[in-house]
C-alpha cells in the first residue's frame with residue numbers, strides 16, 4: 001500500500017458563508033494522493049483519517065474575517081480542517097511512526113499529509129472506543145474539564161446550570177458537577193434530550209428551553225435560591241435570563257455562544273447590571289490555553305470511564321458524504337450527544 005497512488009475523497013468549502021451554513025456551501029470531491037511522505041518533507045507524516053469531529057467553532061472558520069481572530073478561516077477550495085482520530089501510514093517525523101494512532105487537527109478527507117505536528121497527540125490508551133478521542137478524551141472533554149474545574153471553581157453543594165447540556169461538552173459538565181456534589185440542572189432543545197439528561201447523565205432536573213415562554217420564570221422554578229455557576233454554551237436570551245437568576249458572587253465560565261454564531265447581527269445582552277450588583281465573575285476561556293492539563297485530565301477521566309462512573313453519548317454518521325449535513329445539524333440541534341463522522345474503521 002505504501003507508495004501507491006489512491007483516490008482521496010475530500011470535503012471542500014466552496015465559498016465563505018453568511019448566515020446559517022448550508023450543505024451546498026461544501027462539496028465532496030475526489031483527488032489523488034500518493035501514500036508516502038515526500039522525501040523533502042521533513043517532520044511530515046501521512047494519515048489515514050478514521051473519525052472526524054463536528055464542532056460548533058468550525059462555523060467561525062467558514063466566515064472571511066477582516067480582523068485577526070484566534071483561528072484562521074478555512075481556505076476556499078481546500079478540505080475543511082477539524083479534529084479527528086487517524087492512523088499514521090508513513091512518517092518522516094521523529095515522534096510518530098507508521099501504525100501509530102493519533103488525534104489532532106486533520107483534513108476532512110480520507111488521507112491527509114500533515115506538515116505541522118503542533119496539534120497532534122499520540123493515542124496511548126486504546127482500551128476505550130477510539131471515537132472517544134473526538135469527544136470525551138479529546139478537545140470537548142478538555143473543554144468541559146478546564147471550563148468547569150479551572151474557570152468555574154466549583155464547591156460541593158453549588159447550584160449549577162448548564163445550557164446545550166446534552167451536547168459534547170454539556171453532558172460532561174453535568175456529570176462533573178454531580179461528581180463534585182453539586183445540584184445540577186440542564187437545558188436542551190427536545191424532549192428526548194431532556195430525558196437523556198435525567199436518565200443517563202444524572203442531572204437533578206432538566207427542561208426544554210424551546211417550550212418555555214419565560215426563561216427567567218423557568219430558571220426561578222429550578223433555582224429558587226439562585227444559580228452559583230452557569231456553564232454558558234449558548235448566549236442570547238438564555239444568558240439574559242440567567243443573569244437575573246444568579247446568586248451573589250456567582251461564576252459564569254463562558255464556553256460558547258452558539259445561538260449567535262450564524263447571526264449577521266449578534267444580539268445584545270440586556271441584564272449586565274447584575275454582574276455589578278451581584279459581583280458575578282463572568283470569564284471567557286479557550287481550551288487551547290489548558291492543554292498542559294491534558295495528562296492530568298486523562299488520569300482523572302480514564303478510570304471513571306472504565307469503572308462506568310461516567311457516560312458518553314455519541315451521534316455517529318457514516319461516510320464523508322454525510323459530513324456536511326452532520327456539521328450543519330449542530331446549529332439546528334439535530335445531534336444528540338457528540339457529533340462525529342466515521343470515515344474508516346481502521
Ligand SMILES: NC(=O)c1ccc[n+]([C@@H]2O[C@H](COP(=O)([O-])OP(=O)(O)OC[C@H]3O[C@@H](n4cnc5c(N)ncnc54)[C@H](OP(=O)(O)O)[C@@H]3O)[C@@H](O)[C@H]2O)c1
Pocket residue numbers: 055056057139140143164165166167168169170187188189190193233234254255256257258259260285286287288330331332333334335336337338339
Ligand atoms: N471555549 C472553548 O474552547 C470551546 C471548546 C469547545 C466548544 N465550545 C463551545 O461549547 C458549546 C457546546 O459545544 P459542543 O461541542 O458541546 O456542541 P453540542 O452541544 O454537541 O452541539 C451544539 C448544540 O447547541 C445547541 N444549539 C444550537 N443552536 C442553538 C441556539 N440557537 N440556541 C440554543 N442552543 C442551540 C443544540 O442543542 P439543543 O437541542 O439543546 O438546542 C446543539 O445540539 C458551543 O458553544 C461551542 O462553541 C467552546
